[in-house]
Amino acid sequence: MPFSAFPNVKATMVISCMDPRANPNEFWAFSETSPVQPAVLRNAGGRVTEDTLRSIRVLSGIMGNGKNTVGAVAVVHHADCGLRNFSDERVGELLGERAGLDEGKKGEVGGMWFGSFSGDATLEKSVREDMEKIKADPYLPRDLEVIGYTYDGTTGKTTEVGVL
Numbered sequence: 001m002p003f004s005a006f007p008n009v010k011a012t013m014v015i016s017c018m019d020p021r022a023n024p025n026e027f028w029a030f031s032e033t034s035p036v037q038p039a040v041l042r043n044a045g046g047r048v049t050e051d052t053l054r055s056i057r058v059l060s061g062i063m064g065n066g067k068n069t070v071g072a073v074a075v076v077h078h079a080d081c082g083l084r085n086f087s088d089e090r091v092g093e094l095l096g097e098r099a100g101l102d103e104g105k106k107g108e109v110g111g112m113w114f115g116s117f118s119g120d121a122t123l124e125k126s127v128r129e130d131m132e133k134i135k136a137d138p139y140l141p142r143d144l145e146v147i148g149y150t151y152d153g154t155t156g157k158t159t160e161v162g163v164l
């Protein structure tokens with residue numbers, strides 16, 4: 001499989017999906033000799049959640065005694081992501097059933113955000129949404145660069161969506 005060259009050496013943190021097919025260490029071929037060895041955060045969908053922001057805040061502030069230790073953050077969403085097949089409502093229903101919640105309570109689970117992509121969202125659109133969440137966080141350095149990418153596992157290529 002062809003690998004994309006890691007496109008931005010300033011990116012010291014990468015957010016990607018937990019799907020084994022969307023592993024930045026593989027598609028960008030990070031190694032001990034790479035120009036950077038970024039912190040890689042992975043979750044369902046590679047979505048920017050409150051916990052993702054917490055980790056960026058810690059790395060970009062606390063770890064550097066208040067100085068920005070993160071030059072840039074890369075957000076990667078991948079084609080064929082399993083979360084594209086489920087709505088948040090459907091995930092909530094399934095979890096509500098598992099927990100044995102009665103009909104009235106399932107709505108509480110259904111109201112949670114599981115990071116599903118809305119049906120009409122393109123990969124580029126969801127990447128931009130998550131980039132904007134990072135950029136809007138008041139606890140992150142103003143000069144933190146946020147770079148968005150899509151990843152296509154069938155070609156092994158990443159494509160830059162934009163930079164904020």
Ligand SMILES: [Zn+2]
Pocket residue numbers: 017018019022044045046078080081082083
């Ligand atoms: Zn995925």
